[in-house]
């Protein structure tokens with residue numbers, strides 16, 4: 001999808017947010033009072049997607065509970081962004097079905113916050129952070145209507161959640177990539193989403209920027225109970241907050257809880273190069289390429305969905321999959 005199309009999509013996802021604000025507050029409140037709703041955040045059934053004449057992936061069969069933080073991982077071109085497109089009903093399946101927040105894909109879009117790849121590269125960077133976040137409330141109507149007190153409060157709240165309330169008057173052109181990424185997140189949050197979809201939000205951020213962003217996501221997930229999906233290439237920085245991962249392997253999407261995902265055999269197949277899962281004495285886990293493998297010895301495997309599913313079917317505790325190392 002072109003960047004302009006992505007931006008239009010982002011706006012269409014956010015359209016109706018203003019009208020739904022009060023209804024959404026009621027919904028959120030009742031969810032907090034009565035616990036998580038019973039339907040999963042997403043449910044894929046026999047899902048196959050094609051673009052043009054090309055099959056991107058097939059046999060998607062999984063569901064993910066609400067209140068979870070899920071990475072979407074796979075090699076370049078495996079179909080991670082495509083998976084988000086399917087959840088937003090920007091792309092129809094050629095077979096099977098997808099439910100999002102208990103409804104057919106597309107029907108719950110006003111409850112979804114979406115942060116596309118490369119945010120701000122195609123919008124007017126002369127606008128301020130506050131104006132940009134306001135686009136999440138009234139989209140294309142920006143600039144025509146006066147802001148109500150309620151809207152102003154919502155924008156302030158979203159800027160606070162993203163940790164940029166002190167920069168609301170700064171123009172995007174004056175901001176670093178990390179700061180713009182936070183503006184994009186604030187824009188997605190301003191409509192009080194139940195599900196937040198982020199497409200490679202960590203790309204182009206330095207280590208401190210990545211950690212700051214993960215802290216923001218941790219607050220949204222842990223304190224506000226938001227369900228989050230994040231397309232990412234590097235699992236390490238996200239590991240402290242991840243509950244699971246959708247992994248695209250050999251043309252099929254699978255879901256695994258994070259403990260089962262941290263398996264060096266599975267990750268080696270997934271990344272197409274030998275990787276190790278290591279555990280520090282403090283109990284933190286991380287993934288790294290095996291430094292002893294020469295490039296020409298990299299394994300190249302293809303697997304059926306059933307074979308791939310076996311990688312995480314034996315419920316091995318995560319500890320069994322990880323080498324322990326001393327890091328103090």
Ligand SMILES: Nc1ncnc2c1ncn2[C@@H]1O[C@H](COP(=O)(O)OP(=O)(O)OP(=O)(O)O)[C@@H](O)[C@H]1O
Nearest residue numbers: 001051052056074075076077078079080081082083
């Ligand atoms: N609009 C489109 N029309 C046709 N093919 C497309 C379109 N968008 C993407 N594709 C193709 O679909 C496949 C999956 O693309 P997608 O962007 O979902 O992959 P990805 O896993 O997100 O990749 P990356 O990690 O490089 O961002 C790629 O081969 C891509 O070339």
